[in-house]
Amino acid sequence: MDVDVAGASTATATATADDARPAGTGRRRGRPSTPVLSQEAITRVTLRLITRRGYEAFTLAALAKELHVSVSALYNHAASKQQVLLWAQDAINATIDTGPFATLPWDEALASWARSYRDAYADVTPLIPVMAVLPVSDAPGSLAMYETVVAALVEAGWSGGEAVNAVVAVESFVFGSALDTAAPAEIFDVSEDAAPVFAAAVADRHRRYGRGAATADAAFDLGLDALLAGLRARHGSGA
């Protein structure tokens, strides 16, 4: 995925440098000439760590090591591990494409948004349960996303309340589907004796849609089409 952290081109002089690494060889204590840590650096390395090595590998020790810094130094910038995850959440949400809402009818834009949303989270599924439950208030990237999406629905004639419900519903489907992409390919491998109809249906599914990621995609496509067809039926197609 390789998320571009918000403000990538602002203060950070490190730019494309290999990684935060003090110029002097092995300075030890006290305030360094130029700060090693920042929300931006922490967030960038956090996303890289989770994407490459998975969530279990994401410990503050690993994060600190990657940043060439002591664990306790992290606490000068982040109040907790939870906060670091919040930053990561916001950075991910900032990458979700809301552009289509400016040009396409609401239903097509919503579909496009849902796909972008699922893609963004498929790499970081362990964050989903954390995310799905966290306040949006102090996450500017997430907030901007909701504003755009809900505004487009209201513009198209939805009431505010139903617009939020529709967004939450689509979001729920997206989160669930992103989790599904993390499931092992053999999740439904099952003996014919134990569940004959189900086993046959799973075999048929593989014949039609392939294996692994392809099956998760097929289920997502079917569900998204159905969900949007239902929403359209309720409010008339857009534009």
Added chain:
Amino acid sequence: MDVDVAGASTATATATADDARPAGTGRRRGRPSTPVLSQEAITRVTLRLITRRGYEAFTLAALAKELHVSVSALYNHAASKQQVLLWAQDAINATIDTGPFATLPWDEALASWARSYRDAYADVTPLIPVMAVLPVSDAPGSLAMYETVVAALVEAGWSGGEAVNAVVAVESFVFGSALDTAAPAEIFDVSEDAAPVFAAAVADRHRRYGRGAATADAAFDLGLDALLAGLRARHGSGA
């Protein structure tokens, strides 16, 4: 929720006893006359603990205490904490009601199943990411559920492959929605300055649907109706 663990009426002599508690006052070491622990007892107390005190409170220490047993004793029965959670998963899935598939048209039965599914998991949201990703093979309760649901869809004329996709899609929506029920009521509390349209929409939502759990329910209802309308449009209504 109060899940009835599978096999509640089998070997366990404890029956309705307050809790596993050795008859003799404070026996200390060695094999007891009658075993305190069993998969059934561990699973029952696990579900009670998670339901009542939340997932964060579910530690092996807490589990052992509730069972009046040492932590290490648990390892004579379960290989790991993960395994204990797997048992819990299967017990929960066994409580999901698939009865309607025997009598109702597929779409109504699917809706009823989805509601039962969401209710079952709303109390144990932290299990969702564990669950959504775990193989179904050695979980007899889960397997039986899939067999019933898929068989009903195939009976109604769905191809096996699409039936599985539809089930996965509904399941994804259910998991996502169950996560949503765990969100704090103030998750969307936001200042009007930062996101005016969104803030107004959230206010409208509260006016129409109430606060807290009621809003999550409204979003779930809207999404489920839409999803099923879309699936119906694709395959004709049931019966």
Added chain:
DNA sequence: TCATTATATGAATGACGTTCATTATTGTCA
């Protein structure tokens, strides 16, 4: 009877998140 097996125990281990006293550098104000 006596070895084996099942089931419990407490103590030790190592990983983790978090706190704290300490140290060194920077920027600001008299």
Added chain:
DNA sequence: TGACAATAATGAACGTCATTCATATAATGA
């Protein structure tokens, strides 16, 4: 210029957690 607060790093604790291990004892069965 010199004092001083603020900033940003450090290593050493701490408490909690899951897991392992050596040990003890009751039940089972040959």
